[in-house]
Structure formats: C-alpha cells, structure tokens
Amino acid sequence: xxxxxxxxxxxxxxxxxxxxxxxxxxxxxxxxxxxxxxxxxxxxxxxxxxxxxxxxxxxxxxxxxxxxxxxxxxxxxxxxxxxxxxxxxxxxxxxxxxxxxxxxxxxxxxxxxxxxxxxxxxxxxxxxxxxxxxxxxxxxxxxxxx
Amino acid sequence: xxxxxxxxxxxxxxxxxxxxxxxxxxxxxxxxxxxxxxxxxxxxxxxxxxxxxxxxxxxxxxxxxxxxxxxxxxxxxxxxxxxxxxxxxxxxxxxxxxxxxxxxxxxxxxxxxxxxxxxxxxxxxxxxxxxxxxxxxxxxxxxxxxxxxxxxxxxxxxxxxxxxxxxxxxxxxxxxxxxxxxxxxxxxxxxxxxxxxxxxxxxxxxxxxxxxxxxxxxxxxxxxxxxxxxxxxxxxxxxxxxxxxxxxxxxxxxxxxxxxxxxxxxxxxxxxxxxxxxxxxxxxxxxxxxxxxxxxxxxxxxxxxxxxxxxxxxxxxxxxxxxxxxxxxxxxxxxxxxxxxxxxxxxxxxxxxxxxxxxxxxxxxxxxxxxxxxxxxxxxxxxxxxxxxxxxxxxxxxxxxxxxxxxxxxxxxxxxxxxxxxxxxxxxxxxxxxxxxxxxxxxxxxxxxxxxxxxxxxxxxxxxxxxxxxxxxxxxxxxxxxxxxxxxxxxxxxxxxxxxxxxx
Numbered sequence: 001x002x003x004x005x006x007x008x009x010x011x012x013x014x015x016x017x018x019x020x021x022x023x024x025x026x027x028x029x030x031x032x033x034x035x036x037x038x039x040x041x042x043x044x045x046x047x048x049x050x051x052x053x054x055x056x057x058x059x060x061x062x063x064x065x066x067x068x069x070x071x072x073x074x075x076x077x078x079x080x081x082x083x084x085x086x087x088x089x090x091x092x093x094x095x096x097x098x099x100x101x102x103x104x105x106x107x108x109x110x111x112x113x114x115x116x117x118x119x120x121x122x123x124x125x126x127x128x129x130x131x132x133x134x135x136x137x138x139x140x141x142x143x144x145x146x
Numbered sequence: 147x148x149x150x151x152x153x154x155x156x157x158x159x160x161x162x163x164x165x166x167x168x169x170x171x172x173x174x175x176x177x178x179x180x181x182x183x184x185x186x187x188x189x190x191x192x193x194x195x196x197x198x199x200x201x202x203x204x205x206x207x208x209x210x211x212x213x214x215x216x217x218x219x220x221x222x223x224x225x226x227x228x229x230x231x232x233x234x235x236x237x238x239x240x241x242x243x244x245x246x247x248x249x250x251x252x253x254x255x256x257x258x259x260x261x262x263x264x265x266x267x268x269x270x271x272x273x274x275x276x277x278x279x280x281x282x283x284x285x286x287x288x289x290x291x292x293x294x295x296x297x298x299x300x301x302x303x304x305x306x307x308x309x310x311x312x313x314x315x316x317x318x319x320x321x322x323x324x325x326x327x328x329x330x331x332x333x334x335x336x337x338x339x340x341x342x343x344x345x346x347x348x349x350x351x352x353x354x355x356x357x358x359x360x361x362x363x364x365x366x367x368x369x370x371x372x373x374x375x376x377x378x379x380x381x382x383x384x385x386x387x388x389x390x391x392x393x394x395x396x397x398x399x400x401x402x403x404x405x406x407x408x409x410x411x412x413x414x415x416x417x418x419x420x421x422x423x424x425x426x427x428x429x430x431x432x433x434x435x436x437x438x439x440x441x442x443x444x445x446x447x448x449x450x451x452x453x454x455x456x457x458x459x460x461x462x463x464x465x466x467x468x469x470x471x472x473x474x475x476x477x478x479x480x481x482x483x484x485x486x487x488x489x490x491x492x493x494x495x496x497x498x499x500x501x502x503x504x505x506x507x508x509x510x511x512x513x514x515x516x517x518x519x520x521x522x523x524x525x526x527x528x529x530x531x532x533x534x535x536x537x538x539x540x541x542x543x544x545x546x547x548x549x550x551x552x553x554x555x556x557x558x559x560x561x562x563x564x565x566x567x568x569x570x571x572x573x574x575x576x577x578x579x580x581x582x583x584x585x586x587x588x589x590x591x592x593x594x595x596x597x598x599x600x601x602x603x604x605x606x607x608x609x610x611x612x613x614x615x616x617x618x619x620x621x622x623x624x625x626x627x628x629x630x631x632x633x634x635x636x637x638x639x640x641x642x643x644x645x646x647x648x649x650x
Contacts, residue, residue, distance in 0.1 A: 015410030019417075068402070097405045100486065118409050120475040122416035125409065 005060040005141045006032045010042040010077065011095075012069050016118070020064070020095070023126050027133025031062075039072035043080070046087060053086040060141045061087070065112075067096040067103065075106065082111035089142045093132065159353055166346040173339030180332035187325035193247070194318040197254070198311060200244045205307050207236045208265060212300065215272050219279055219287050227276065234269060241265060253313055261306045268299045394488045401481040408478070412471045419464050426457045477593060480606045484592070488613060492532035494642045499526040499570075502533070503561055506540045513548050519557025526563035527570045531642040535614045540574075542607045543634050547576040549601050552629065569620070570640050575633035581626040589624070597628075618642055 007024070011017040017035050024033070036042035046063075048055035063081065067074035074094065081087045091113040098104075099117040107115050116132065119125045214230025217223065241262060248254035271294045278287035294300075430449045449457055500523060507514075507521050514521055521544065544559065551557040555577065562573045581589060585596035592609040615622045619639045626632035 013406050013410065015414065016406070019410070019413040022417075068406070097402060097409065120405060120408050120412055120471070122409075122412045125413060126416070 004031070005062050005136075006034055007062045007064060007136070008042065008046065009033055009035045009064040010039065010069070010074070011035065011064065011066045012037050013066075016066070019125070020129055023129035024133040024136065026126075027130040027137070029133045029136050031136070039069045039074075039077055043072075043077065046081065047084065053084040056086055058143050060143045061090040062136065062139070062141055063090055063092045065092055065094050065096075067094060067098055067107075075103075075110065078107060078110050078112055091139065091141060095132075155353065155357060159350070159357075162346055162350050162353065166343060166350070169339055169342045169346065173335060173343075176335045176339075177332060180328055180335060184325060184328040184332060187321060187328050190321040191318065191325055194314050194321055197244070197247050198314045198318075200240065200247055201307050201310055201314070204237065204240045204244055204261075204265075205304065207233050207240055208268065208300070208303060211237060211269075211272060215275055216291070219275060219284060219291065222279065222284070230272070230276065234272065237265060237269065248310075251313075251317075254310055257306055257310045257313065261303065261310070264299055264303045264306060268294075268303065271299065394485050397481055397485040398489075401478045401485065404478050405475075405482075408471060408475060412468070412475075415464060415467050415471065419461075419468075422457075422460050422464065426453070426460070429453055476604060480592070480604055484606070484610055484613060487538075487610065488617070490534075492535060492617070492642065494530050494532055496530050497528060497533060497536065499528050499563065499572075502536065503540055506537060507544060507561075510541065510544055510548060513545070514557075514559075517548050517551050517557055519548050519551055519559055521559045522561065524560065524562045526561070526572065527565045527640065529570045529638060529640050529642075531618055531638060535618055539611050539614050539636065542611045543574045543636075546607060547574060547578060547632075549603075550597070550632075551576065551578040565640060568640055569637050572636045572638070573633055574636075575631060577631040580628045580630045580632050581624065582628045583626070586624050586626070590622075 007029075009017060009020065011020065014037060017037070021033055021035070034045070036045065043051075046056060046061075047053045065074045065078060069077075074096065078092055078094065081090065081092060088111070092111070093114040093116065094107050094112045095116045095118060097118050104115050114132075114135075116128060119128060211230055211233035214226050214233055217226035218230055241258075245255075245258050245262070248258055271290065275287045275290050275294075278284070278290065426449060430453065433450070433453065503523050503526060507523060510521075540561075544561070547559045548557065557576065557578065559574070559576045562575070564571050579597060581596055588594045589596050590608050590612045591605075593605040594609075595603060595605040612622050615636055615638065619642060621637045623635050624632060625635070
C-alpha cells in the first residue's frame with residue numbers, strides 16, 4: 001500500500017481474529033491491524049467520543065467487519081460507516097460466517113465493498129484470507145476526509 | 147341436560163300421553179254405559195206413566211159403560227145402548243194391554259188378576275141388565291142395579307185400580323230417582339274426565355315448553371361452543387405458528403453460532419498440523435546430525451523407530467479431528483439450509499405438472515441411465531403451488547428412487563397422479579430395495595437413514611421433502627416392504643394459498 005493504511009478488524013471471536021491476522025501477514029501485508037472484539041469499542045474508535053467521525057479525518061482506513069457481534073449487528077455498523085461523511089469512502093470488507101443470500105444482498109445495498117463468507121474448511125479459509133491480503137496490498141485507499 | 151334427565155322426561159311424556167288416552171277411553175266407555183242406563187231408566191219411567199194412563203183409561207171406560215147402561219135403563223134410548231156397547235168393547239182390549247204392560251211386575255200381576263175378575267163380574271152384570279131391559283123387564287133390571295150397587299163391584303174395581311196406581315206411583319218415584327242418579331253420574335263422570343284431560347293437557351304443555359326451553363338453551367350453548375372452538379383453533383394455530391417460527395429462529399441462530407467456533411477448531415487444528423510437521427521435521431533433522439556437526443539442511447528426512455510412531459499417532463489424531471469437524475460442518479450446513487428453506491416465502495404459480503416433472507426427470511436422466519432405470523411419467527393433475535419447492539420435492543424423491551434400486555434388477559420408476567376433494571395426490575413408486583416397515587417413520591427424521599448404507603448421503607433429503615410438503619399444506623406417506631419397492635405418496639392442495647399454512 002502506498003499510504004500507511006490501518007486495517008480496523010471488528011471480530012468478536014479472538015481465534016478468528018488471530019487466524020485472520022496470521023494469514024494476512026503470511027501474504028506479506030505489514031500494515032497496522034487494530035483489532036476490536038465488540039461493536040461498542042469499534043464504534044468509539046471509528047467515530048470518536050462525539051460520534052461525528054472527525055477523529056479519523058485524514059486517516060486511511062480499511063475495515064474488516066464481522067456481522068455477528070455480541071452487542072450490535074455488523075449491518076448496523078456498516079450502515080453508520082456508509083452514512084458518515086468522513087468514513088463513507090473507506091472500503092469495508094464484510095467477513096462473516098453467514099452465507100444467507102438475503103444478508104449478502106443487504107450488505108452490498110448498504111455499500112459494503114467486499115463480502116466474504118468464512119469457509120469452515122481451513123485451507124479454503126487461509127486461502128481466502130491470503131488472497132484478501134494480496135488484494136489489500138494492491139488496493140488504493142482514500143484518506144477518510146474530503 | 148344429561149342423558150338420564152332426557153330419558154326421564156321422555157318417559158314422563160309417554161306416561162302422560164298414555165294416561166290421557168286411558169282417561170279418555172274410560173270416560174267414553176263410562177259415558178256410553180251411563181247414557182244407556184239413563185235411557186233404560188227413562189224408558190222405565192215412561193213405562194210407569196203409560197201403565198198409569200192405561201189404568202185411568204180402563205177405569206174411564208168402565209165408568210162410560212156403567213153410565214151408558216144406566217142411561218139405557220132409564221130412557222130405553224138406543225143411543226145409550228150403543229154408547230154402552232162401545233165402552234164395553236173398549237174395556238177388553240184396554241185390559242189386555244194393561245195386562246201386557248204390567249207383565250214384568252208380580253205385584254201388579256196379582257192386582258190385574260183381581261181387577262180382571264172384578265171387571266168381568268161387572269161386565270156380566272151389565273150384560274144381564276141390558277138383556278132384561280131389552281126383554282121389557284126394567285124393574286128386574288133396576289133391581290139388579292140395586293143389587294150390584296149393594297155388592298159394590300165398582301168400588302172394588304176402583305180400590306184395586308187405586309192400589310195399582312199407588313204401586314205405580316211408588317215405582318215412578320223409584321225409577322225417577324234411578325234415572326236422576328244415572329244422569330247425575332254421567333254428567334259428573336264427563337265433568338271429572340274432562341277436568342282430568344285438561345289437567346293432563348296442561349302438564350303436557352308445561353313439559354313441552356320446558357323441553358323446548360332446554361332445547362333452546364342447548365342450541366345457544368352449542369352456538370357459543372362453536373364460536374369458542376373457532377377462537378380456540380385460531381389461538382392454537384397462532385401459538386403453533388409462533389412456536390414454529392421460534393424454532394426456526396432458534397435453529398438458525400444455533401447453527402450459525404455453532405459455525406464460528408468450528409472455524410477456530412478447524413483453523414487451529416490446521417495450524418497445529420503444520421506446526422506438528424515442523425516439529426517432526428526438526429526432530430528428524432536433529433536425530434540425524436552428529437553430536438558436534440552442523441544441523442542438516444531441512445528437507446525430507448525419514449523418521450525412525452519411536453519418532454516415526456509418534457508422528458503417525460499425531461497425524462492420526464489430527465485426521466480424526468478434522469474429519470469430525472468436516473462432518474459437523476456438513477450437518478450444521480444442512481440445518482441452516484433447512485431453516486432457510488423454512489423461512490422462504492412461497493410464490494404460488496400455475497404449474498403444468500406433467501411437463502414440470504418431465505423436466506425434473508430429464509435433469510436426472512444421467513443418473514437414471516447409469517442405474518439402468520426407466521422413468522415413466524403418467525398424466526398428472528395440474529396444480530397451483532411453489533415451483534421451487536415442488537422441484538425439490540420431486541427431484542429428491544426421484545433421485546432417491548434411482549439411488550436405492552436393487553442391484554441386478556432393471557429399475558422401473560413410475561410417477562402417477564390423481565385428484566381427490568381439492569387435493570392432488572402424487573405417487574412415486576419404484577421396484578427398488580424397499581424400506582423395512584419399522585423404518586418408515588425414521589427415514590423422515592433429520593440425519594437418519596435406513597437399510598444398507600452403501601450410498602453417499604446425509605439423511606437430509608426426506609426430512610427436507612416432508613418439511614416442504616407440510617409447508618405447502620400437504621401430507622406425505624410411504625408404503626414399502628423390504629425388497630419389494632417403495633411408493634411415496636404426496637397429497638398437496640390443488641391451489642396453494644398463504645392461509646393453508648405458515649401465513650405470517
């Protein structure tokens with residue numbers, strides 16, 4: 001990546017988070033990965049204490065989002081990111097266990113950029129994440145302010 | 147109202163009716179009898195009066211005869227003689243008649259005998275008197291009259307007649323009293339009977355009104371019960387629907403949440419496997435170097451002895467873990483799939499069933515050819531239903547029929563259809579290996595299979611098909627014997643609409 005892009009990983013399952021991180025690293029991505037295990041902390045980080053999103057102004061973010069969180073749904077977070085004027089340009093990758101077509105459709109409608117279903121088969125899982133990492137290494141991410 | 151009470155009331159009504167009939171009969175019979183008796187009594191009264199009249203007229207004729215005889219004696223006028231003779235001619239028949247009339251009464255018979263004797267004596271005297279006058283001897287006739295007066299025969303006659311009259315008077319009183327009594331009796335009998343009938347009628351009316359009221363009450367209760375029943379059915383249906391939805395949500399969430407840890411288990415197992423590979427490679431490398439020599443370049447170095455055994459055990463354990471996880475993943479996926487199907491909205495459309503099934507069969511033609519099976523689609527009734535659901539139902543059942551044929555027997559699969567009372571009935575029958583009757587229920591359960599386990603499968607197909615058939619408002623059954631083929635019967639409403647089932 002041309003700019004120091006931080007990857008915000010919102011994933012309630014620490015095991016998953018670890019596996020994702022490992023496989024991203026294996027694909028040669030060395031960007032900072034900021035992990036969150038619940039929606040509230042992630043929201044606070046993304047939107048700041050005032051909830052305006054001003055804190056992220058000028059930062060280039062890439063958001064990895066799980067839909068099943070203990071305190072809120074990922075769809076809700078996705079919606080708020082895409083409605084926020086500072087964050088809406090940041091790419092959001094939904095990485096979740098759900099392969100329900102309704103949910104996939106809804107996420108794309110809300111502005112999600114990539115939707116990936118976590119394969120249970122680990123080879124496929126590792127493969128998918130590594131390819132995602134390769135994708136990360138070539139993607140252009142705009143800074144969060146306009 | 148209990149059955150016993152109803153029976154009692156019916157018995158009462160029959161009893162009342164019988165009693166009324168009995169009373170009427172008794173009154174009728176009694177009335178006929180009493181009226182007859184009153185008529186008889188009246189006849190006797192009339193008879194008595196007749197007797198009295200007859201006695202009086204007899205006495206009158208005797209007087210007339212006497213006065214005629216006297217007139218003739220005094221005046222010698224022929225008109226008096228004819229008068230006398232006419233009266234005498236009347237006396238005998240009158241006496242005969244009187245004798246007939248009082249023939250039934252011994253007292254009066256006795257009186258009449260005496261009366262006849264007296265009258266005959268008197269008539270004899272008259273005859274002598276008249277004869278003497280005719281012969282021109284009026285003195286002797288006068289003497290005879292005097293003699294007759296002295297004998298007082300006329301007085302005797304009157305006396306006897308008076309006696310008879312008294313007897314008749316007595317009889318008259320007696321018979322009048324009898325007649326009165328009969329009439330009073332008849333009147334009171336009719337009166338009492340009518341009263342009784344009126345009372346019975348009133349009781350009957352009361353009972354009829356009471357039973358009518360009871361019937362009205364029962365009807366009202368029945369109506370209420372019907373209304374209630376519908377409400378209860380609606381309520382239960384809503385409850386069931388809610389429970390079903392709850393289970394759907396539950397299954398979805400559970401299977402979904404089960405998947406997450408599975409990813410971890412699988413992921414870290416793979417990591418562990420890799421790690422294990424690294425460790426055993428290092429062990430192999432280390433065991434082959436000389437004590438002070440440099441480590442060998444990493445590469446494929448065969449392990450030996452106990453190290454090899456350890457490596458094999460390690461791989462075996464990981465292999466079991468991974469295959470179990472894979473299986474668990476398949477099961478969870480199946481549950482997810484089923485619950486997702488359960489939540490899908492149906493879109494009913496008109497389906498040319500025969501053409502539709504033929505299409506389904508053509509997609510399975512390859513498998514059928516491989517199994518040497520022929521599939522016959524007979525004419526099928528058209529229905530309005532969800533195309534996707536029907537496709538899954540038919541393709542699952544036909545696929546099963548192809549899958550479980552008997553080895554060495556050419557497969558014959560037949561799809562038949564007919565309609566009955568707003569339902570279309572489809573039968574998919576084969577000549578395959580069949581299903582033991584004890585497994586007929588089991589094969590519809592999720593993850594359960596029956597018979598020889600020589601074909602791949604998860605035990606999901608029939609559970610899925612049955613769930614779909616139920617959601618389409620239909621039923622499904624199987625009839626089969628081991629080694630004698632199976633017939634799956636599906637009954638579906640000809641026109642599916644959301645109210646059939648699962649309207650949400």
